[in-house]
Amino acid sequence: MNRRSRAGAALLSLAVVAGLAACTSAAEQEPGAAVTLDYWLWDDNQKASYQQCADAFHTANPNITIKISQAAWNEYWQNLTTQIAAGDAPDVWTNQGSYYPQFVSSGQILDIQPFVDADKVDLSQYQGGLADLFTKDGQRFGLPKDWDTMALVYNTEHLKTQGIDAAGLADLTWNPTDGGTFEQAIAKATVDEKGRNGLDPAFDKTKVKVFGFLPEWADGSQGQNGWGNLAASNGFTYLDKNPWGTQYKYDDPKLAQTIDWFKSLSAKGYAPALDKASTLSRDSLLNAGKGAITFAGSWMINSYLGEGAKLKFAFAPLPAGPQGRKTAINGLSDAIWSGTKHKDEAWKWVKFLGSADCQNIVGGNGVVFPAIKSASEKALAAHTGKGRDVKVFVDEAAAPGGTFFVPITEHGNEVSQIVQDAIQAAILGQTDSATSLKKANDQVNALFK
Amino acid sequence: MSATKPRDDRRAAWWFLAPVLVGFAVFYGYPAARGVWYSLTDYTMLNTPSYVGTENYAKLFADQKFWNSMLVTAWYVVLNIGSQTLLALGIASLMHRLTRSVVLRATLLLPWLVPNVTIGLLWMWLLDTNLGFVNQLLHTFGMDPIGFFTDETWAMPTVAGINTWAYTGYTALLLYAGMLQIPQYLYEGASIDGAGEWRMFRRITLPLLRPVLALVLVVSMIGSFQIFDTIAVTTKGGPVAATQVIYYFIYQQAFKYFHMGYAAAAAICLALILGLLTAIQMRMLRASRSDLA
Numbered sequence: 001m002n003r004r005s006r007a008g009a010a011l012l013s014l015a016v017v018a019g020l021a022a023c024t025s026a027a028e029q030e031p032g033a034a035v036t037l038d039y040w041l042w043d044d045n046q047k048a049s050y051q052q053c054a055d056a057f058h059t060a061n062p063n064i065t066i067k068i069s070q071a072a073w074n075e076y077w078q079n080l081t082t083q084i085a086a087g088d089a090p091d092v093w094t095n096q097g098s099y100y101p102q103f104v105s106s107g108q109i110l111d112i113q114p115f116v117d118a119d120k121v122d123l124s125q126y127q128g129g130l131a132d133l134f135t136k137d138g139q140r141f142g143l144p145k146d147w148d149t150m151a152l153v154y155n156t157e158h159l160k161t162q163g164i165d166a167a168g169l170a171d172l173t174w175n176p177t178d179g180g181t182f183e184q185a186i187a188k189a190t191v192d193e194k195g196r197n198g199l200d201p202a203f204d205k206t207k208v209k210v211f212g213f214l215p216e217w218a219d220g221s222q223g224q225n226g227w228g229n230l231a232a233s234n235g236f237t238y239l240d241k242n243p244w245g246t247q248y249k250y251d252d253p254k255l256a257q258t259i260d261w262f263k264s265l266s267a268k269g270y271a272p273a274l275d276k277a278s279t280l281s282r283d284s285l286l287n288a289g290k291g292a293i294t295f296a297g298s299w300m301i302n303s304y305l306g307e308g309a310k311l312k313f314a315f316a317p318l319p320a321g322p323q324g325r326k327t328a329i330n331g332l333s334d335a336i337w338s339g340t341k342h343k344d345e346a347w348k349w350v351k352f353l354g355s356a357d358c359q360n361i362v363g364g365n366g367v368v369f370p371a372i373k374s375a376s377e378k379a380l381a382a383h384t385g386k387g388r389d390v391k392v393f394v395d396e397a398a399a400p401g402g403t404f405f406v407p408i409t410e411h412g413n414e415v416s417q418i419v420q421d422a423i424q425a426a427i428l429g430q431t432d433s434a435t436s437l438k439k440a441n442d443q444v445n446a447l448f449k
Numbered sequence: 450m451s452a453t454k455p456r457d458d459r460r461a462a463w464w465f466l467a468p469v470l471v472g473f474a475v476f477y478g479y480p481a482a483r484g485v486w487y488s489l490t491d492y493t494m495l496n497t498p499s500y501v502g503t504e505n506y507a508k509l510f511a512d513q514k515f516w517n518s519m520l521v522t523a524w525y526v527v528l529n530i531g532s533q534t535l536l537a538l539g540i541a542s543l544m545h546r547l548t549r550s551v552v553l554r555a556t557l558l559l560p561w562l563v564p565n566v567t568i569g570l571l572w573m574w575l576l577d578t579n580l581g582f583v584n585q586l587l588h589t590f591g592m593d594p595i596g597f598f599t600d601e602t603w604a605m606p607t608v609a610g611i612n613t614w615a616y617t618g619y620t621a622l623l624l625y626a627g628m629l630q631i632p633q634y635l636y637e638g639a640s641i642d643g644a645g646e647w648r649m650f651r652r653i654t655l656p657l658l659r660p661v662l663a664l665v666l667v668v669s670m671i672g673s674f675q676i677f678d679t680i681a682v683t684t685k686g687g688p689v690a691a692t693q694v695i696y697y698f699i700y701q702q703a704f705k706y707f708h709m710g711y712a713a714a715a716a717i718c719l720a721l722i723l724g725l726l727t728a729i730q731m732r733m734l735r736a737s738r739s740d741l742a
Contacts (some may be wrong), residue, residue, distance in 0.1 A: 078704050085494040102707065106495035206593070218687070274688065275600035278579040290579045413705050425689045428601060 035345050036065045038090035042076040045302065049365045053358040057349060064345050084108050084337070091340040092349055095142055095333045097133065098220075098412035101244075103335070104141055105410060110336040111139040115347045121354070126371045127397060130331045133243055133408060142333030143354030144371035146362070149327045149403065150229055151315040151392045153296035153304050154189075155286060158210065162189050162197060162292075166314065174319035176234055176257035182319035183265070186212035189292035190270045198270050205269025213271045214282045214291035215262055217427060221250075221419035221444075222406040224328045225282075225295050231258040232328070232404045233321025243408035246448045250419060250441040256433040259426055263433070274427045287311055298369055298393040305388040317392045327396045329403040331371060369393065411447045418443050481720075488713035498710065505714035515715060517690055518698040521605065525694055526673045528609035533669065536613065537620035538662075542650055544621070545628040554625070557618035565615070569682030572611045573598065598684050601691040608679050608692055620669055627661030628654060663734035667727050674723055695719055 041050060047070045054066035069090070071079055077099050083089045089108070103109050113135075116123070121143070123131045130144035152169065159166065164185055173180035187198030190212035196203045198212060216225040222238075223231065236254040239245030249255075265271040272278070278285055282294045283303050287310045296304060296315065304313040318327055334353045336346045352358050359370035366382030376394060383390045396402055409415070422440030426433040488505055490498035509515050544554065560568070575582050576597040584594040597607040631654065639649050655662075677696040680686060686693035686701070695715070703712035 081494050081704075081707060102493075102495065106493070108495060218685070272579070274596075276578050276594055276596040277599045278577050279573055279598045279683065280577055280580060285579055288580050411706075417701070417705075421687075421689045424687065428688060430689065 034063050034065065035342050036067055037092060037342060037346055037349055039066050039068050039349070040076065040080065040090045040093040041068065041070055042073050042094065044070055044072075045367050046362070049362040049367055050353075050358075052361050052365075053353065056357065056361065057352050060352075061345075061348060064348065066349060084339075087339060089337040089339060091342060091346045092334055092336055092353075094145070095134070095335045097243075097330060097406060097408040098416060100134075100141070100333075100335065101408060101410050101412060104136060108338055109141045110338045110340070110343065110346075111141065112143070112336060112347060112350065113138065113140040115351070116140055116143075119351060121351065125356070125373065126354075127329075127331070127373060127376065129329075129403075129405065130371050133331060133405060134333045134335075136244055142335045143350055144331050144333050145353060145359070146368040146370050147329055147331040147376075147397060148298040148369065149329050149393045149396045150224065150295055150297055151317060151327070151396065152293055152319075153286070153300070153313050153315055154293045155289070155291075156312045156314045158289070158292050159189055162191070164188055166316075169316035172316070172319035174230060174233065174321050176230075176254075176261045179261060179265075180319065183270075186265065186270050186293060187268070188212070192269075198268065203269070208269050208272075210289065211271050211291045212293060213265055214285055214294040215265070215271050215277075216282060216295065217274050217277065217424055218420060219423075220416035221412075222328065222416075223423075224330065224406055225297065227255075227258055227262060227423070228328050228406070229295065229318055229326055230261070230321060231255045232326035233318070233323050234258055235323045237404075238407045239409065242405055245407065245409055246445075248407075248409075248415065248441055248444045250422070250444065251434075251438040253434065256426075256437055259423060259433040259437070263427055263429075266427070274424060286313065298390070301383065301388065301390050301393075302367070305383075305390070315390060315392045317396060325396070325399065325402050327403055328406050329397060330406050369397070409448075411444075414447060415444050484713045484716060487710050488717050490710045492709040492713075493707045494709055495707070501710070505711050506718075508711065509714050509718065514690065514693070515695075515698065518693050518695045521690070521692065522674060522676070522694040522696075525605055525609050525676055525692075526670060528606055529612055529673045529676070530666070530670055532609065533613045533617050533620055533673075534666065536617045537624055537665075540617065540621040541624035541628060542654060544625050545654075546646060554622065557621055559618065560615045561619040563615070565678040566682050568611060568615050569679045572607075572614075573683050576607060599688055601688050604684050604688060604691045608676070608683065611679055611683075612673075612676065616669070616672075620665060623665050624658065624661065627658050627665075630661075631657045657739075659734060660739045663730065666734070667730050670726065670730070671723055674719070 051068055054068060058065055080093060126144045127147050130147055134142040172182045172185060174182040190198035191210045192204045193207040193209050219225050222228050234254045236252050238248060240247040266273040285291050318325055334350045336350055340346050356372050356375060359372045359375035360378055363370045363375035363378035364382055366379050369376045369379050380394050418440050422436045425431055426436040489500055491501050492498035578584055578594050578596045587594060595603060597603050635653050636649055639653060675696055676694050680692050680694060680697050684692040686697045699712045699715050702708045
């Protein structure tokens with residue numbers, strides 16, 4: 001490098017540094033100036049609806065702009081944690097039960113109780129119990145935005161040809177001993193290659209063409225897509241208290257009975273055994289005509305009843321167990337980062353997200369059921385308008401004593417893996433259900449010591 | 450001639466090495482040092498890391514899941530490296546002795562060019578128990594379906610098989626390049642003396658290929674220990690923990706449970722084990738010396 005080019009390089013680097021400095025000074029905030037809030041969510045189906053909310057909010061508060069970012073589920077939580085670690089988290093983000101406790105315990109979520117008190121937010125407008133999921137020791141870490149419940153989804157054509165009355169599906173019963181009328185329906189919906197159904201004495205369980213029931217075994221510690229609902233209807237409860245319990249009860253024999261019943265379905269050929277199960281999602285299998293009935297969450301409505309579905313499907317209520325009909329109900333909330341520079345603006349946005357103004361917009365698009373009861377009605381009406389019968393989800397949510405919340409505790413992800421492994425081990429026959437679940441329960445509870 | 454002192458190039462050499470050294474220091478050296486530090490702390494990404502001594506390591510050595518994942522990984526490496534090296538050797542000698550078609554060589558590389566995630570998804574559909582092509586084939590031959598990814602005995606061989614499919618072509622090409630260095634006259638001489646192909650392979654190809662084979666083994670074994678993407682796409686470590694390899698274990702600890710310190714400790718252990726294995730291999734195969742010299 002000769003002297004001239006050296007000087008040139010020095011000048012060039014100076015210019016770069018100066019440019020950088022210019023950038024940072026431009027980004028500095030002046031008081032009273034326009035504020036941009038970062039808002040994160042993971043569901044691409046919902047992005048458009050929340051953009052509508054953001055636009056409405058911006059019209060009402062011209063000095064606040066909402067910038068929405070969306071990332072897929074796994075990346076969402078990794079990015080969020082990394083950004084928080086880097087001290088540059090979004091001002092407001094969408095929260096969910098199994099991930100949010102760690103943010104609470106590390107003090108990353110702003111307690112909004114003072115704001116709620118000051119602005120007198122009506123917490124009774126939300127679906128029962130949802131608002132309480134996001135509280136701890138008198139502090140509040142979010143306002144509920146939506147909820148989901150579970151139902152049975154079935155292939156209408158297949159059940160009709162098998163002679164199963166659709167109306168009869170509305171009041172199925174279940175018990176862990178003989179499976180009740182639910183198992184009868186599953187057996188009847190199972191068809192072997194010779195066209196015999198599962199109740200036929202000549203039924204060949206090694207050559208099944210259509211399985212009556214498709215179980216979900218990668219279902220974490222909650223069994224929201226299957227065993228959790230039936231276990232709850234058998235009298236099982238996950239925890240000493242929810243949210244924020246510290247003592248799990250996976251060793252409850254009522255859960256083991258439920259798992260054993262699922263195992264018996266596979267043994268009878270009514271459901272694929274885990275080691276012969278598909279790795280593809282249950283809706284692909286239903287669409288391929290390989291299964292007749294399974295559990296579906298209300299977030300799956302558009303997959304089963306939308307234009308993408310290859311076959312005709314319909315929803316039916318969950319079967320009623322010994323303790324009645326029980327569906328898992330789960331909800332999301334919006335949280336404010338405790339490190340945000342714009343606390344008041346962020347609260348305004350969260351309050352708007354939790355208000356009827358925004359939730360009616362979201363409900364009107366029929367994507368999810370909003371947390372506010374009246375907005376849920378709007379979502380139901382939107383679905384009915386499109387000719388989709390999804391009333392079961394709303395009815396189940398409204399039934400007194402018919403719902404249970406999925407557990408919200410510390411160590412959610414570890415609990416999830418331990419319990420899922422234990423249940424898979426039981427289903428694969430490595431150990432019996434009771435032993436496997438007892439061991440898992442000890443491991444889970446050891447996490448809280 | 451003797452008057453001119455040989456120029457000392459060492460100063461100039463540093464300038465030429467600098468770009469690589471800087472890159473190495475910034476992208477490998479510094480992160481590795483940070484990794485060692487994190488492995489001695491209780492870092493969770495959300496807290497300020499504080500020093501906990503060797504607690505992570507003590508916990509790790511008592512962790513059944515860690516040892517299980519080590520075993521599972523070893524099983525995978527045996528399956529994968531075994532099948533991959535044997536197949537690649539066979540293909541490479543076929544190419545060497547039978548055909549030298551460029552098209553064929555390029556075709557062999559095709560699976561290696563496909564991104565691993567795509568490969569995982571592709572095979573997941575092909576091998577699916579209910580909808581997969583392979584099981585339909587088995588069915589037409591009157592066989593029972595196999596849960597390639599969901600049966601605990603099949604899951605790991607399936608994953609190993611997929612990666613063997615993906616990497617054999619590449620390995621074969623490396624070995625083939627090594628075979629090209631073996632002088633042709635040796636084969637001519639041997640065939641005049643009446644040696645068959647098999648004998649030439651054993652007596653000429655294998656011994657003279659040794660340094661290349663050693664390098665290929667070391668590199669592919671390190672790569673094999675790092676199996677992650679195929680498992681993350683297909684089995685996610687299941688069923689139960691049948692395919693929970695060490696990298697997946699580290700990933701879960703770090704990015705699902707956010708136990709950064711613990712994951713760092715596991716990663717350091719893995720690096721030490723890999724270093725040790727490499728040293729042993731290099732030694733045993735006398736990789737730095739060639740019989741051709």
